[in-house]
Amino acid sequence: MPINAFLLLGAALFSIGVYGLLVRRNAVLILLSVELMMAAVNINLIAFDRFLGDEMAAGQVFALFAIAVAAAEVGIGLAIILLIFRNRQSANVDELDLLRL
Amino acid sequence: MTIGDFFTTPQNWVFLLIALPMLYAAYKVTTTNNVVHAVLALVGALAGTAALFILLGAEFVAWTVVLISIGAVIVLFLFGIMITRAPIGQEVDLSHPRSVKIWAALASGALFIMFGAAMLDEFGDDVIPEAADATRTGELGLLIFERYVIPFEVVSLVLLAALIGGIVIARRDPAADQQPGVSL
Numbered sequence: 044m045p046i047n048a049f050l051l052l053g054a055a056l057f058s059i060g061v062y063g064l065l066v067r068r069n070a071v072l073i074l075l076s077v078e079l080m081m082a083a084v085n086i087n088l089i090a091f092d093r094f095l096g097d098e099m100a101a102g103q104v105f106a107l108f109a110i111a112v113a114a115a116e117v118g119i120g121l122a123i124i125l126l127i128f129r130n131r132q133s134a135n136v137d138e139l140d141l142l143r144l
Numbered sequence: 145m146t147i148g149d150f151f152t153t154p155q156n157w158v159f160l161l162i163a164l165p166m167l168y169a170a171y172k173v174t175t176t177n178n179v180v181h182a183v184l185a186l187v188g189a190l191a192g193t194a195a196l197f198i199l200l201g202a203e204f205v206a207w208t209v210v211l212i213s214i215g216a217v218i219v220l221f222l223f224g225i226m227i228t229r230a231p232i233g234q235e236v237d238l239s240h241p242r243s244v245k246i247w248a249a250l251a252s253g254a255l256f257i258m259f260g261a262a263m264l265d266e267f268g269d270d271v272i273p274e275a276a277d278a279t280r281t282g283e284l285g286l287l288i289f290e291r292y293v294i295p296f297e298v299v300s301l302v303l304l305a306a307l308i309g310g311i312v313i314a315r316r317d318p319a320a321d322q323q324p325g326v327s328l
Contacts, residue, residue, distance in 0.1 A: 045270065046272050059170040065240075069237075069238050075183065085209070093272050110205075115302055118306050
């Protein structure tokens with residue numbers, strides 16, 4: 044298996060995630076795009092782990108850590124969105140312009 | 145290596161069989177007008193990553209993705225969708241208008257070309273070596289609890305902080321509910 048195939052897939056998934064991040068207005072859907080980018084990064088970590096044949100399996104271990112941090116991020120992110128929704132009755136990021144002059 | 149060589153190895157066919165539906169699912173996550181469909185497409189993309197990890201021989205990470213990302217995070221997302229504005233179904237207001245979409249597509253396309261060119265340039269013909277066998281979960285566990293024990297403890301602290309923070313942020317403040325003038 045050429046490593047480029049995995050790297051290109053990871054790059055494509057990451058770019059699609061960036062596209063979603065820029066295009067979406069709903070905060071929950073923005074978090075979904077971030078999750079997509081996390082998956083792309085994990086693919087790269089595992090592919091490089093196998094490519095380098097690391098005896099310490101650093102790629103796999105840090106992919107596990109990345110998954111755990113992603114889960115924490117989603118939990119906090121959804122809690123914040125929930126609070127915003129409770130106060131503003133909307134999860135649309137365009138309407139969160141309280142700091143705009 | 146030419147394109148023809150790529151199709152002589154059966155693993156590459158399996159890779160394509162997993163990768164192409166993944167890309168379609170990822171595209172659906174960012175474009176569909178139905179919130180629940182977007183979440184279900186994300187399940188497809190994450191299942192694809194798990195399948196790729198098994199293909200690469202990282203079995204424990206694959207099942208961790210299935211259990212944590214697909215099992216827990218997706219349920220959390222569905223909770224988030226059902227709690228914040230319930231209109232489940234076709235909705236037009238989820239994305240920015242077309243003018244923004246064009247610029248976003250240009251930006252992400254440029255990003256992809258940049259990444260892709262750099263990777264093709266650096267790793268031209270390099271091949272992932274055929275491993276003798278997959279990484280055993282026991283080995284990975286020993287590594288985590290010997291070599292990587294401090295990062296592991298830090299991650300568990302992060303998870304604890306996220307747990308407490310999530311509860312504190314999302315819970316309804318009883319004092320604020322009783323006094324109408326006081327808000328969060």
